[in-house]
Amino acid sequence: MSMVIAIREASPGGDYSPAKEKASNRGVYGGRSPLLHRRLRLFVGGAKYKLMLFLSLLISLYLLSSKISPFMGWNPHYPSSVSSPSRGGYTVLINTWKTNTLLKQSVAHYASCHGTDGIRIVWSEIDPPSNKLRANLKKVAERAHKENIRFDLNDEVNLNNRFKPIEDLKTDAIFSVDDNVIVPCRTLDFAFSVWQTAPLTMVGFVPRMHWLNEETNGVVHYRYGGWWSVWWMGTYSMVLSKAAFFHKKYLELYTNKMPSSIHNYVSKARNCEDIAMSLLVANATGAPPIWVKGKLYDIGSSGISTLKGQSDRRNKCLNDFVSLYGTMPLVSTNVKAVDATHEWFW
Numbered sequence: 001m002s003m004v005i006a007i008r009e010a011s012p013g014g015d016y017s018p019a020k021e022k023a024s025n026r027g028v029y030g031g032r033s034p035l036l037h038r039r040l041r042l043f044v045g046g047a048k049y050k051l052m053l054f055l056s057l058l059i060s061l062y063l064l065s066s067k068i069s070p071f072m073g074w075n076p077h078y079p080s081s082v083s084s085p086s087r088g089g090y091t092v093l094i095n096t097w098k099t100n101t102l103l104k105q106s107v108a109h110y111a112s113c114h115g116t117d118g119i120r121i122v123w124s125e126i127d128p129p130s131n132k133l134r135a136n137l138k139k140v141a142e143r144a145h146k147e148n149i150r151f152d153l154n155d156e157v158n159l160n161n162r163f164k165p166i167e168d169l170k171t172d173a174i175f176s177v178d179d180n181v182i183v184p185c186r187t188l189d190f191a192f193s194v195w196q197t198a199p200l201t202m203v204g205f206v207p208r209m210h211w212l213n214e215e216t217n218g219v220v221h222y223r224y225g226g227w228w229s230v231w232w233m234g235t236y237s238m239v240l241s242k243a244a245f246f247h248k249k250y251l252e253l254y255t256n257k258m259p260s261s262i263h264n265y266v267s268k269a270r271n272c273e274d275i276a277m278s279l280l281v282a283n284a285t286g287a288p289p290i291w292v293k294g295k296l297y298d299i300g301s302s303g304i305s306t307l308k309g310q311s312d313r314r315n316k317c318l319n320d321f322v323s324l325y326g327t328m329p330l331v332s333t334n335v336k337a338v339d340a341t342h343e344w345f346w
């Protein structure tokens with residue numbers, strides 16, 4: 001009898017019924033002493049309470065984060081360059097080769113980005129783009145209200161084509177990208193705002209490194225460091241032009257001022273135009289590039305650069321270019337640019 005009274009006291013809701021009591025006794029706590037039962041119930045109640053407290057804390061933090069800034073008077077004075085990249089904007093320079101499906105997809109994507117002022121497609125084939133492809137891209141352009149989409153035709157495959165100066169460019173910023181690489185618009189516009197703070201620097205998403213390999217007879221030998229080594233060490237000295245911003249003046253420098261031995265090397269090797277561009281910018285600025293945090297999407301394999309023995313070729317290019325320069329112009333760094341509005345905990 002005393003047991004019943006005790007339980008009655010413990011449930012302030014007053015929803016006691018002998019049937020319920022029996023059922024719960026037969027259940028999890030069946031056979032245990034009444035005192036233990038009571039303690040457990042209290043404990044479970046406490047844990048639930050704590051969980052609810054924690055959840056409501058999270059929700060109020062979330063609400064606060066969206067409400068507190070106007071309340072505190074933290075209103076941006078005018079839109080930041082991230083939210084209004086129309087101040088200047090950029091031209092997307094797409095390098096394509098025999099992959100029309102990818103090209104259509106990537107043009108449609110980049111046309112939809114707010115900061116895109118125009119799109120130039122570097123076409124390097126004997127046959128010009130088909131009327132069907134042109135019509136398709138024209139439709140895409142009209143839908144996105146971006147009339148400034150054009151082909152730059154070259155009748156030979158030469159990787160130097162991708163860095164030919166572009167006539168009547170409206171923007172200083174070039175976003176150079178392979179036809180199989182998609183960068184989400186938000187990420188792209190953020191990287192553009194990073195570039196605006198350092199317009200002579202290359203700003204991109206694919207970092208690479210030159211590692212010191214060995215020194216024989218006073219000649220320094222370097223090893224081209226791919227993604228794994230950069231990820232492990234957090235150090236890089238190049239960002240690849242498969243997804244990078246740079247100033248349009250580097251197109252002019254690459255094509256008209258860079259030693260022709262490097263042009264010849266690139267067109268013969270059918271590779272390493274991106275390394276050549278990285279060296280060129282590093283030599284001109286004496287500074288490292290900037291790596292921006294962001295996820296890229298690979299929508300298929302690009303026609304050009306998926307060759308066997310890639311890492312040997314890259315090592316060779318790097319060392320051959322460095323010996324052409326006579327010095328190592330690349331500068332390494334550990335800086336990585338992230339969008340602070342998405343970094344909650346410092």
Ligand SMILES: *[C@@H]1O[C@H](CO)[C@@H](O)[C@H](O)[C@H]1NC(C)=O
Nearest residue numbers: 257258259280283284324325
């Ligand atoms: C490197 O930069 C220097 C100084 O700006 C310039 O004189 C030189 O021609 C550049 N080297 C190459 C190989 O472009």
